[in-house]
Amino acid sequence: MDEKMLKKLAPYRVLYAEDEAGVRKNVYELLSLLFKEVYLATDGDEAYTLFVQHKPDLIITDIKMPHLSGIDLAKKIRQNDQKAHIIFITAYTEVDFMLEAIELSLLRYIVKPITEPKLFDALEKFLQAKEKAHLQELAPSWYYDSLQKIITHESDIYELTKKEAKFIELLLQKDSIISYEEIEQKLWESEYMSLNALRLMIKNLRKKLPEGTLKNIQGIGYKL
Incomplete structure (x- = not known):
């Protein structure tokens, strides 16, 4: 990631929801280097509470989570916010989930395993959307x-x-x-x-x- 992109991401806040502890730790450490604030959630319910409290600029969420899936989380967010930027993390086996997600105006989805190039590509899409919104x-x-x-x-x-x-x-x-x-x-x-x-x-x-x-x-x- 170039220095210009780092500067562009620095003022923004991100909400990251992931129930797998190992994946959550690795991605959180990377996001913490890029964003002003990172709000961490271990399930969809916690993620929605943090979304309401902080209104982050970007939501990155796994699809399959306990209590509230990433799909249902996005649906709840879309009830009150049509412009929120949402990125899904998914596995190849979750095709049915992705078909349901088409109606949710996603920014992008990342297929596991999460690598830096995949994440940076999605974040570039986020920056393009933010710049266009201005x-x-x-x-x-x-x-x-x-x-x-x-x-x-x-x-x-x-x-x-x-x-x-x-x-x-x-x-x-x-x-x-x-x-x-x-x-x-x-x-x-x-x-x-x-x-x-x-x-x-x-x-x-x-x-x-x-x-x-x-x-x-x-x-x-x-x-x-």
Whole structure:
């Protein structure tokens, strides 16, 4: 694993569920070197409790476990969280389990025995999914990157001010008109927002957006 990948994994937290003590110890030691936090579970019930408590960025779980299988664990998680990143650990003999798992939107599955190349390949998939989740499409080939606070268009990159980034995020979250009152409250906070200051921000932001993306609703506010 290269240094760049190590740095990317370092801020994240992982939940690892495995009932076999030997396998659990070896994989846990490796995950502890890669992730900020590793929450360890010996069965599905314990894993679900830890998931609810900590909301980890990634769940790695064996399929066959006592009390609650990896399949049932993923089903419980999916009831309240459709975006959780889940990797299954499976054996070749567990084909029936994997057929059931298809509906659970898995990130990837690792076939035992667990080797470093297999694990790193799955973790690379996790990083790709996380990076993609930071991008929101504004128009064809135009994206807002919520991690870096930039707008990209093909090879062009537009850096946003703190207020511009907050404004774009408000528009994307609400997906409707943002009123002048909301803009003043969320962007200017305790400061006074003059019309000139608002117009200047909008003017500068329009230069970083595709034409026609940001619309002014006269007397009310703005929308994408």
